[in-house]
Amino acid sequence: MTDVSEETQQQTAAHEEQPPTVIVDDLHVVYRLRGSGQGKGGGKGGRAGKAELRAQAAASRQERQDGGGRASRALKRLRGQQSKGGRQVHAIKGVSFTAYRGEAIGVIGSNGSGKSTILRAIAGLMPPESGRVFTQGQPSLLGVNAALMNDLSGERNVILGCLAMGMTPDEAYAKREEIIKFSGINEKGDFSSLPMRAYSSGMAARLRFAIASAKNHDVLMIDEALATGDRKFRKRSEARIRDLREEAGTVFLVSHSNKSIKDTCDRVLWLESGSLVMDGPTDEVLEAYEEFMSR
Numbered sequence: 136m137t138d139v140s141e142e143t144q145q146q147t148a149a150h151e152e153q154p155p156t157v158i159v160d161d162l163h164v165v166y167r168l169r170g171s172g173q174g175k176g177g178g179k180g181g182r183a184g185k186a187e188l189r190a191q192a193a194a195s196r197q198e199r200q201d202g203g204g205r206a207s208r209a210l211k212r213l214r215g216q217q218s219k220g221g222r223q224v225h226a227i228k229g230v231s232f233t234a235y236r237g238e239a240i241g242v243i244g245s246n247g248s249g250k251s252t253i254l255r256a257i258a259g260l261m262p263p264e265s266g267r268v269f270t271q272g273q274p275s276l277l278g279v280n281a282a283l284m285n286d287l288s289g290e291r292n293v294i295l296g297c298l299a300m301g302m303t304p305d306e307a308y309a310k311r312e313e314i315i316k317f318s319g320i321n322e323k324g325d326f327s328s329l330p331m332r333a334y335s336s337g338m339a340a341r342l343r344f345a346i347a348s349a350k351n352h353d354v355l356m357i358d359e360a361l362a363t364g365d366r367k368f369r370k371r372s373e374a375r376i377r378d379l380r381e382e383a384g385t386v387f388l389v390s391h392s393n394k395s396i397k398d399t400c401d402r403v404l405w406l407e408s409g410s411l412v413m414d415g416p417t418d419e420v421l422e423a424y425e426e427f428m429s430r
């Protein structure tokens with residue numbers, strides 16, 4: 136089903152001179168839901184949900200250490216028990232592609248097509264049902280829901296975020312002003328000293344993007360982070376993505392804004408119902424996608 140045009144092959148050949156950063160090989164991802172989501176332990180925050188999350192986190196950690204093992208087997212057992220009485224969503228169905236250093240790759244598709252799920256799988260947050268994901272270096276996922284601490288000021292969150300990304304305290308303090316300036320949260324007053332709960336969702340998203348993009352990442356995945364910013368911020372962040380791509384590894388951008396994708400990415404993956412419909416140069420894929428959406 137994947138459409139690989141001649142131009143894509145040429146483009147891929149050019150990128151093949153660069154080392155691969157992400158290889159996704161026949162990936163399948165399945166969500167399992169126990170019961171109807173109502174009643175004791177059945178909801179997202181219920182006991183089964185938490186147990187699965189704990190098992191998934193342990194499996195990801197363990198798999199990094201020993202390429203599979205006890206935690207993975209525990210997760211499989213848990214899934215076996217849950218699948219008896221639960222429902223499943225087969226979110227990613229046999230997706231394969233290779234990303235190379237220096238690429239900025241847009242991920243598009245209609246609602247529920249699997250865009251966020253595939254980024255979560257690349258980040259190691261969703262274990263594959265089958266297939267493999269190989270990554271060079273540490274992938275970082277920046278989502279609109281990424282946790283910042285609501286009770287702390289923006290400034291404190293900047294420091295914590297930098298420390299969490301592996302900077303030393305000196306580096307974090309040195310970067311603080313630049314990050315706040317880039318985010319633009321102080322453009323209308325001294326917001327950086329206010330608790331994050333006083334921020335609009337757009338301001339919080341801008342600060343998250345500013346923190347995450349202050350460091351060079353091997354693989355940076357951005358899920359809709361640009362959608363909430365205003366036009367001026369969107370321009371700044373698109374330029375930042377281009378810099379990150381030049382300086383470091385690979386950038387993935389999930390967005391419903393074809394303009395953001397066009398201005399930022401040179402390659403696009405188009406997913407529908409969990410399958411890869413097309414993988415190719417931005418203009419070509421967007422044209423086909425727009426035609427599909429207008430039907």
Ligand SMILES: Nc1ncnc2c1ncn2[C@@H]1O[C@H](COP(=O)(O)OP(=O)(O)OP(=O)(O)O)[C@@H](O)[C@H]1O
Binds near residue numbers: 167224245248
């Ligand atoms: N935690 C979850 N539990 C069960 N099913 C889920 C969960 N998260 C996503 N799904 C399902 O997996 C499929 C893919 O969802 P995903 O969020 O990856 O799509 P998306 O392309 O990012 O959607 P959108 O554009 O609406 O953000 C959908 O059918 C969705 O209902």
